[in-house]
Amino acid sequence: MKFFSRRVRNNGIEALVQRNSDLPAFTQLPPEFDLPLELKAAEAKAQADVQSGAYDVTVVEAIEGQLPYEKEIDAKIERLRSEEEVRRILSEAEGDHFVHHALESTEDSKGNQLSYAKLELRAHHLETDLAAAEESRAELGRILRGEKLASDDTDWSATEPSVPTSDNRWQIVLRPERLKLWFTTVGLLIIFGLPEGYVLRRIIGTFLHDEEDVELTTGLAAMLIVFMVMVPYVCGTRLVGCKRRGNANRLDKIVFLGTALWVLFGVALALARTDASRQIFESEQRAIAATGGTAQTFSYVPTLLMWFLAVLAVGIAMMFIKVLTHNPVRADAIKLDTTIALLRRKLSKLRSELAAVTNHADFKRRMIEKQNEARRHVYDVVLVRAGTHVKRHYRDSLVTMMGSPDFTTGLTSGEVA
Numbered sequence: 001m002k003f004f005s006r007r008v009r010n011n012g013i014e015a016l017v018q019r020n021s022d023l024p025a026f027t028q029l030p031p032e033f034d035l036p037l038e039l040k041a042a043e044a045k046a047q048a049d050v051q052s053g054a055y056d057v058t059v060v061e062a063i064e065g066q067l068p069y070e071k072e073i074d075a076k077i078e079r080l081r082s083e084e085e086v087r088r089i090l091s092e093a094e095g096d097h098f099v100h101h102a103l104e105s106t107e108d109s110k111g112n113q114l115s116y117a118k119l120e121l122r123a124h125h126l127e128t129d130l131a132a133a134e135e136s137r138a139e140l141g142r143i144l145r146g147e148k149l150a151s152d153d154t155d156w157s158a159t160e161p162s163v164p165t166s167d168n169r170w171q172i173v174l175r176p177e178r179l180k181l182w183f184t185t186v187g188l189l190i191i192f193g194l195p196e197g198y199v200l201r202r203i204i205g206t207f208l209h210d211e212e213d214v215e216l217t218t219g220l221a222a223m224l225i226v227f228m229v230m231v232p233y234v235c236g237t238r239l240v241g242c243k244r245r246g247n248a249n250r251l252d253k254i255v256f257l258g259t260a261l262w263v264l265f266g267v268a269l270a271l272a273r274t275d276a277s278r279q280i281f282e283s284e285q286r287a288i289a290a291t292g293g294t295a296q297t298f299s300y301v302p303t304l305l306m307w308f309l310a311v312l313a314v315g316i317a318m319m320f321i322k323v324l325t326h327n328p329v330r331a332d333a334i335k336l337d338t339t340i341a342l343l344r345r346k347l348s349k350l351r352s353e354l355a356a357v358t359n360h361a362d363f364k365r366r367m368i369e370k371q372n373e374a375r376r377h378v379y380d381v382v383l384v385r386a387g388t389h390v391k392r393h394y395r396d397s398l399v400t401m402m403g404s405p406d407f408t409t410g411l412t413s414g415e416v417a
Contacts (some may be wrong), residue, residue, distance in 0.1 A: 046397035070391040077387040156329035164341040232315035236322025270308035
């Protein structure tokens with residue numbers, strides 16, 4: 001019969017690792033399973049079984065099944081694993097709540113809380129708006145390329161505006177195409193409105209015989225500007241529409257009436273201002289004649305033409321520029337290009353925030369999964385191996401104690417292992 005060699009006993013984990021190198025360190029075992037105590041309990045049980053005479057050494061070495069104490073070890077291992085399975089299920093549920101909390105409470109670099117659900121909803125709305133804007137822009141592009149007419153059967157074909165190439169907000173908003181559009185709309189009204197307002201204020205001041213009353217003359221001039229500037233603005237845009245529809249020989253009624261009223265109003269202002277200038281000039285000439293000087297004749301027609309041009313020049317320039325530049329489809333395309341670029345920029349930022357939230361939640365999820373995987377490994381692998389080691393130690397102890405009384409005494413006292 002083969003017995004184990006005599007050696008100094010070591011109850012620490014080093015002995016376990018030396019004997020079974022694939023087992024992890026003792027600190028990786030579950031806290032419910034104290035390996036040194038289990039090994040001592042196995043030795044005590046082996047000694048009790050030997051003393052009771054329940055086993056014969058030949059039977060112990062030859063039996064293929066498990067001994068009762070070994071079954072107890074398996075039952076204990078299975079109980080610990082079942083308890084851990086319940087804890088693991090609860091831990092996974094808690095982990096899901098932890099991940100959900102991470103999705104709804106991630107903070108950005110500025111300390112603002114980011115909610116995945118809210119960000120996802122905003123992103124969905126932005127994507128919907130972006131898709132609608134891109135569809136409208138594609139429709140305008142077909143009109144500008146001459147592939148179809150506008151909804152009013154007008155041919156607004158022209159060169160397509162250049163799209164924004166930068167994702168910088170200011171470079172999108174202040175790009176040349178948009179500045180040009182602003183100049184031909186709002187910019188013209190401001191630039192031409194200022195000199196027109198100055199002329200009208202001078203005329204009104206003459207009527208009131210008080211050009212120094214700035215507030216009154218400016219207020220009345222501002223009201224007249226709306227008519228003297230906006231009428232040629234609107235008439236110019238409608239003239240372009242008539243030409244684009246092929247009705248250049250048939251003037252629009254609004255264009256005809258608006259232009260006629262605008263010209264008549266300009267003539268009336270020029271006549272009134274010329275008459276006022278004539279009265280002032282004649283009054284000055286009478287004063288000169290009274291002092292023995294030579295009186296001069298008032299140049300009525302040149303003065304009338306000067307004031308007529310002064311009143312209508314701004315409106316004429318406005319109408320001329322609108323006739324050359326007005327294209328509502330191209331203007332809408334420029335606005336849509338700006339809207340699309342800003343929406344894409346906002347959506348890109350939103351997707352970055354969504355990615356940050358998702359990455360944070362994924363990190364939490366991976367961390368929880370790794371923790372659960374480690375715990376599963378401890379109970380499903382490490383604990384099972386430790387149980388196998390205890391059972392083997394128990395059977396080895398049985399064989400050893402049955403082999404020699406002197407050797408058994410040494411093993412019990414701790415002198416041998």
